[in-house]
Amino acid sequence: MKNILVPTDFTGTSDLALAWAKYITKNYLNDGLEATIVLTHVTQPYIPDTTLPTGEVGAGIMAAQEMEDVGELNLRELAEQLEREGFRTRIETRFGSIDSEIVEVADELQPDLIVMGRSHIDSFFDWLAGSSAADVAMTAHCPVLVVPTLEEGKHHPVRLETIAYATQLEFDENHILRPVVDLARRFQSNLRLVKIKALNQPNVYDDRQFLDQIEAEFGRNRFAEDTVDADNVAEGLTKYIHRHQVDLLVMATRERDFLSKLLNPSLTKRMVLSSDVPVLVYHAKENY
Structure with missing residues (x-):
């Protein structure tokens, strides 16, 4: 960078x-x-x-x-x-x-x-x-x-002690995780992979499939894995951020067609607009 x-x-x-x-x-x-x-x-x-x-x-x-x-x-x-x-x-x-x-x-x-x-x-x-x-x-x-x-003019401290990466564990995310892992390594941050289990979120594939993929490339000791139950993803992420004193939330957004955007506004955008901590947005290459 x-x-x-x-x-x-x-x-x-x-x-x-x-x-x-x-x-x-x-x-x-x-x-x-x-x-x-x-x-x-x-x-x-x-x-x-x-x-x-x-x-x-x-x-x-x-x-x-x-x-x-x-x-x-x-x-x-x-x-x-x-x-x-x-x-x-x-x-x-x-x-x-x-x-x-x-x-x-x-x-x-x-x-x-x-x-x-x-x-x-x-x-x-x-x-x-x-x-x-x-x-x-x-x-x-x-x-x-x-x-x-x-x-009231408050702001989050400028630091990177804890980074949370919001994941669905529903598609290959290694290409997004590479710069995130590099960022965590550079700043010696604790990196946490966070999946929010909510009724409105798809859960098609076995999480272990993608966790194995992630661990094979980056190593098991590079990050912690957390699963949180919540009514919706935005609420779950917000509570997690406060509970774990997260300094940076990393999210991936994927390109969608007009109808998808109309029926289901982007979770990433909602978090960008509502999060109390900085949000780092990466763009996945795949479309859906």
């Missing part, structure tokens, strides 16, 4: 994401590896108010241009601060829709990881609207780490 993309809007939420990016990057730098933090800021386009006189539209466009200039200036200042701290940086400014522009930057630069902050969601309408972080996590073609901002 040598290039980390960090979108920022210069708020406390972005500051938390940057703290995690610095924490991860510093580990690579300490090992003598080169690593770059790519800072990006997206200015949203001006949407004219049709109730205003026509002459006001030009003023709105000028204001949007000023916001773009201010954003670039702030981005440069942030990059200079990081370089004084010993980090290598690059900046990218964009104009447009936040989530789509971030994904476009990621497609262009091919970072190893995107780290984004997620604002506190405290109402049904916030949940319904979702967040740019969740949208990026579900559509980007690289791993995405979403760092939540909790109520």
